[in-house]
Amino acid sequence: MPASQNQPKTLFQKVWEQHVVAEEEGCPAILYIDLHLIHEVTSPQAFTGLRERGLKARRPENTLATMDHSTPTDPKKLKVIDAQAAAQLDMLTANCAEFGITLYGLGNLKNGIVHVVGPERGLTQPGKTIVCGDSHTSTHGAFGALAFGIGTSEVEHVLASQCLLQTRPKTLEVRVTGKLAPGVTAKDIILALCAKIGVGGATGYVIEYTGSAIRDLSMQGRMTVCNMSIEAGARAGMIAPDEKTFEFIEGREFAPKGADWDAAVARWKQLPSDPGATYDSLVEIDAASLTPMITYGTNPGMGMGVTESTPLASAFEGSERAAYVKAMEYMGIEPGESLLGHKVDVVFIGSCTNSRIEDLRDAASVFKGRKVQGVRTLVVPGSHDIKHQAEAEGLDKIFVEAGAEWREPGCSMCIAMNGDNLEPGQYAVSTSNRNFEGRQGKGGRALLASPLTAAAAAVTGKVTDVRELLG
DSSP: OOOOTTSOOOHHHHHHHHHEEEOOTTSOEEEEOSEEEEOTTTSHHHHHHHHHHTOOOSOGGGEEEEOOSSOOOOTTOOSOOOHHHHHHHHHHHHHHHHHTOEEEOTTOTTOBOHHHHHHHTTOOOTTOEEEESSGGGGGGGGGTOEEEEOOHHHHHHHHHHSEEEEOOOEEEEEEEESOOOTTOOHHHHHHHHHHHHOTTTTTTEEEEEESHHHHHSOHHHHHHHHHGGGGGTOSEEEOOOOHHHHHHHTTSTTSOOTHHHHHHHHHHTTOSOOTTOOOSEEEEEEGGGOOOEEEOSSSTTSEEETTSBOOOGGGOOHHHHHHHHHHHHHHTOOTTOBOTTOBOSEEEEOTTTSOSHHHHHHHHHHHTTOOOOSOEEEEOOSBHHHHHHHHHTTHHHHHHHHTOEEOOSSOGGGTTOTTOOOOTTOEEEEOSSOOOTTTTSTTOEEEEOOHHHHHHHHHHSBOOOGGGTOO
């Protein structure tokens, strides 16, 4: 139930209560949605539902569509080769035209991965409620927004009413203190959390990330952490807005201007959790103790420091042991094995988790002056804005000279579309967010890691501790 006006409130409580249209004990709340993001994969049935019911989009100006999942990224073959993908793209174009929704389609220079485009256009702002038919909508929580993925039927509900039925979640504080060592990044923080609490450890919770290590992260790093909150089972991840947040947003296309900007910042400064606010649960992580992380199994919770060895089956019980055994069989990895030196076939640097300019700069710092060692390497920017910025900084030349493929924006190998996929049995070090069986290609085996660790694998041809390459 809502906290009394006099009680200290968390960031989540403040945003939730500002958006509740109606809330009764024992029933889901009706929540107003400020921003609705859509893409081609989860929206077709929603529009069909509106059409069948004779409904219009309630507030089309509060919805933005972009093409990302099914888009080709090979600059030499900018053709959609998958018939289903082509149909999805065509349908999104037609649906947006019919219902009056702004679309950043193929060829639009504002196009990119939905969770990259929202922040860079200034649509993602503190205190907003944001939804999308995509689980990694939690990315936007890095700005102090309450952002979460929804199902296709819920996409229809939001289009029709600009509201959504939601059960109030519990709150989990993940407090990350200390300083990250060289070679350790935001991606390693969230992989360490997934390994610590498991993929179901935050089920039923909204996570608020706090602590000095979180405050030290750039906005790009904060987005990476919030992006993978869902991989720990959380409904959403949130980070309180601060001066870094305001600096990132100011001047962007849809950011408030003039007096409206001053008023917005004044509101946003009221959002951080009050002193004395309490959470339902707490997890603490010492950033200084973290090392570069890598996954070994088929979910993001099966992760370890890159210098560690995989656990033994005896470390698990019941269904967890069975899942572990199945995962290791699929991955072709032995219990108690070190992954250092393990041959790599493919490296993928991209996805809504790690395709931003900071990620590309990290990767380029490893590629510079080195050559890819027999590894197919795809570097895929998250948007046209990022692609152009990377090219202005000369990062594309570093990748190409090293022997990597510099691609067009899109989700790419994260979801194994348009030829960007692993072959059966291949191993990839991937900066994506998911590694379940077949996620990046039928029979493919994905090891999740940071852009630094992925780049290190590309230039050595094997799983490598990137700290050995950093000068």
